[in-house]
Amino acid sequence: MALGKNYDGQNCALAKALELLGERWTLLVVRDALYGVRRYGDFLAHLDIPRAVLSQRLHTLVEAGVLTKQRYQDSPAREEYVITAAGRELWPPVYMLGRWGERHAVTNEPWRLFFHQPCDAPLDRYAACTACGAHTEPDQVEVRPGPGLPNDREDPVTVAMRIPHRMLTPLP
Amino acid sequence: MALGKNYDGQNCALAKALELLGERWTLLVVRDALYGVRRYGDFLAHLDIPRAVLSQRLHTLVEAGVLTKQRYQDSPAREEYVITAAGRELWPPVYMLGRWGERHAVTNEPWRLFFHQPCDAPLDRYAACTACGAHTEPDQVEVRPGPGLPNDREDPVTVAMRIPHRMLTPLP
DNA sequence: CGGCTCGGTTCGTTCAATGAACTAAGATGG
DNA sequence: CCATCTTAGTTCATTGAACGAACCGAGCCG
Numbered sequence: 001m002a003l004g005k006n007y008d009g010q011n012c013a014l015a016k017a018l019e020l021l022g023e024r025w026t027l028l029v030v031r032d033a034l035y036g037v038r039r040y041g042d043f044l045a046h047l048d049i050p051r052a053v054l055s056q057r058l059h060t061l062v063e064a065g066v067l068t069k070q071r072y073q074d075s076p077a078r079e080e081y082v083i084t085a086a087g088r089e090l091w092p093p094v095y096m097l098g099r100w101g102e103r104h105a106v107t108n109e110p111w112r113l114f115f116h117q118p119c120d121a122p123l124d125r126y127a128a129c130t131a132c133g134a135h136t137e138p139d140q141v142e143v144r145p146g147p148g149l150p151n152d153r154e155d156p157v158t159v160a161m162r163i164p165h166r167m168l169t170p171l172p
Numbered sequence: 173m174a175l176g177k178n179y180d181g182q183n184c185a186l187a188k189a190l191e192l193l194g195e196r197w198t199l200l201v202v203r204d205a206l207y208g209v210r211r212y213g214d215f216l217a218h219l220d221i222p223r224a225v226l227s228q229r230l231h232t233l234v235e236a237g238v239l240t241k242q243r244y245q246d247s248p249a250r251e252e253y254v255i256t257a258a259g260r261e262l263w264p265p266v267y268m269l270g271r272w273g274e275r276h277a278v279t280n281e282p283w284r285l286f287f288h289q290p291c292d293a294p295l296d297r298y299a300a301c302t303a304c305g306a307h308t309e310p311d312q313v314e315v316r317p318g319p320g321l322p323n324d325r326e327d328p329v330t331v332a333m334r335i336p337h338r339m340l341t342p343l344p
Numbered sequence: 345c346g347g348c349t350c351g352g353t354t355c356g357t358t359c360a361a362t363g364a365a366c367t368a369a370g371a372t373g374g
Numbered sequence: 375c376c377a378t379c380t381t382a383g384t385t386c387a388t389t390g391a392a393c394g395a396a397c398c399g400a401g402c403c404g
Contacts, residue, residue, distance in 0.1 A: 004359090004392075007200065009220060011283050011322055014203055014266060017273025024194065024361075028179065031186055040382055048181060050362050055383060065276065076370040078381070086276050092298060093272065094186060096265040101189025104237065104258050111183050126264060126298060126307050135298050150183055176361075176390090196392075212351055222393050227352060248401040250350070347403085354397070361391095367384070373377090 020064050021090075025049050027097075029057050030083070030090055033067060034138050036171035037157055038080035046157035066090070083168070091138040091167075092127045099125045109148030117142050117166065138167040192236050193262075197221050199269075201229050202255070202262055205239060206310050208343035209329055210252035218329035238262070255340070263310040263339075264299045271297045281320030289314050289338065310339040 005023055007015035021027055028047055037043055044054055058081055061067040066087040072080045095114065102110055114123045117140050121131030128135050144164040151162075160172035177195055179187035193199055200219055209215055216226055230253055233239040238259040244252045267286065274282055286295045289312050293303030300307050316336040323334075332344035 009325065010200070011325075012200075012203070012270070013273040013278050013283060014270035015200060015273075016277040017269045018199060020273075020277060021269070022194065022196065022199065024177075027190060027194065028182070028184075028187060031184070041380090044382090050364095051383070052363090052385085053361060056360095076381075089272055089275070093265045093268040096268065097189045097193070098184070098186035100261055100265065101185040101187075101192075103261070105188040105192060106185050111185060126300075128298075153181065153183075213349090216351090223352070224354085224394090225392060248350075345404100349402080350400095352398085355395095356393105358393075359391095360389100362387105362389075364387095365385085368382090370380090372379070374375100 020060065020066075023057070023060075025053055026057050026061070027094065029054070029061065030066065030087060031094055031098075032157070033081065033083040033087060034091055034094065034167055035143065035157075035161065036165065036167065036169050038072075038082055038170055039078075040081070042155075042157050042172065043081075045155035061087075088138055088168070091141075092135070095123070095127045096125065106148075110146035111149045112161075113144045113146045115142045115144065116140055141167045143167060192232065192238075195229070195232075197225060198229050198233070199266065201226070201233065202238060202259060203266055203270075204329070205253065205255040205259060206263055206266065206339055207315065207329075207333065208337065208339065208341050210244075210254055210342055211250075212253070214327075214329050214344065215253075217327035233259075260310055260340070263313075264307065267295070267299045268297065278320075282318035283321045284333075285316045285318045287314045287316065288312060313339045315339060 006019050021030070025047065029043060032043055032046060037046060040054065040058070043049070044051060047054070058067065062069055062081070065084055067081045068084055069079045070082050072078055115121060116123060116129035116131065116136050119129050119131035121129050123136060123141070124130050126135070142164050143161065145162055156172040165171065178191050193202070197219065201215060204215055204218060209218060212226070212230070215221070215230075216223060219226070230239065234241050234253070237256055239253045240256055241251045242254050244250055287293060288295060288301035288303065288308050291301050291303035293301050295308060295313070296302050298307070314336050315333065317334055328344040337343065
């Protein structure tokens with residue numbers, strides 16, 4: 001977002017959420033983190049985002065408690081960005097915005113399909129399981145490639161997501 | 173958003189939705205339209221948004237089918253922006269992002285409370301009624317001022333929203 | 345006729361996004 | 375032991391969207 005990321009004086013919880021999440025790229029970083037992307041280079045290649053912007057977004061999300069930075073190896077020291085409980089709570093709105101986009105902004109077949117793992121049943125548009133009716137947590141959801149998914153990219157995350165994958169489990 | 177509003181090559185329904193809804197101010201315009209705001213001047217005063225940006229956002233939302241432009245008087249000719257069925261489908265994600273912001277970005281008491289009108293019961297964080305369990309449509313929801321709502325603004329929309337108000341009914 | 349309201353458009357300024365180049369620090373290999 | 379590779383960034387000049395103040399035009403109102 002340009003020139004003022006804030007919505008001062010709105011006295012609105014949505015506006016507050018958007019001051020954090022409404023900046024360009026931020027919600028796509030959260031989506032990738034929910035999918036299981038954890039490393040700087042993987043976000044970079046999968047999102048095709050300027051490096052400086054990615055650094056800034058990751059720092060902001062860590063500061064806001066949506067991601068945490070965790071050491072995953074010493075020598076050389078390397079950190080990964082793992083989604084927190086607060087970040088996992090973004091799963092329902094993120095899913096629902098995607099479903100809305102699928103119905104109103106995407107013309108072809110779905111790109112991805114989501115299934116409640118215990119039931120092996122698809123999710124409805126409220127992120128609830130069509131079989132058991134429960135609202136899903138992301139760790140119970142499997143992402144599968146949809147019929148409309150093209151084969152036009154070869155970065156590690158895109159390749160890994162061509163096979164069904166449980167959300168939150170590290171990718172690639 | 174600056175310098176490219178698109179997320180080309182993402183093959184992702186969320187990215188497509190955000191190409192429309194992810195620009196600065198857009199989701200707040202949708203929120204106001206769900207509340208019942210319809211007129212250019214009311215959006216302008218309530219959002220405190222640059223006039224040129226508001227014009228551009230309203231046009232984009234009309235083009236995308238989220239709002240429609242309707243003549244509400246002749247001589248002088250005046251149009252209002254009314255939310256469509258596609259726009260009303262944004263109620264659940266908009267509500268849920270607000271609830272997330274309330275839990276994680278707002279420190280004080282809630283600014284607004286939402287009740288399922290037939291049951292007079294509050295909504296849970298999935299926009300379902302805590303009494304009957306149904307997923308709510310915006311026209312069944314009443315917005316009421318919350319305990320944390322300040323009295324620091326006097327534009328017509330803010331004033332009108334200080335009393336309970338059924339969503340979608342024209343405001344002010 | 346002058347001023348007011350409503351719904352915009354125009355335009356110069358400011359600042360975030362972009363992308364290419366550069367940096368750092370340890371691993372790897374000949 | 376020097377060169378190259380990998381990973382995770384930072385720096386910087388350029389570009390274009392957001393900002394906000396001024397302006398515009400059509401019709402009403404006194």
